[in-house]
Amino acid sequence: MEIVVNGERRTVGEGLTLEGLVREMGFLEKPVVCEVNLSIVSRKDWAGAVLSPGDTVEVIGFVGGG
Numbered sequence: 001m002e003i004v005v006n007g008e009r010r011t012v013g014e015g016l017t018l019e020g021l022v023r024e025m026g027f028l029e030k031p032v033v034c035e036v037n038l039s040i041v042s043r044k045d046w047a048g049a050v051l052s053p054g055d056t057v058e059v060i061g062f063v064g065g066g
Contacts, residue, residue: 019046
């Protein structure tokens with residue numbers, strides 16, 4: 001199925017969860033916030049958030065500094 005991740009079309013397997021996507025992207029252990037279709041999804045809900053064709057996902061990381 002096709003979804004949009006951070007503005008780019010991406011083909012992923014059916015039944016992929018938000019947690020699985022973040023893991024594939026290498027961000028699972030990093031401080032990130034995820035938004036699906038303009039709604040922020042709590043990290044505790046990522047494993048149950050099954051993505052659907054056409055979903056738009058934003059994965060936003062934090063950068064420290066000063």
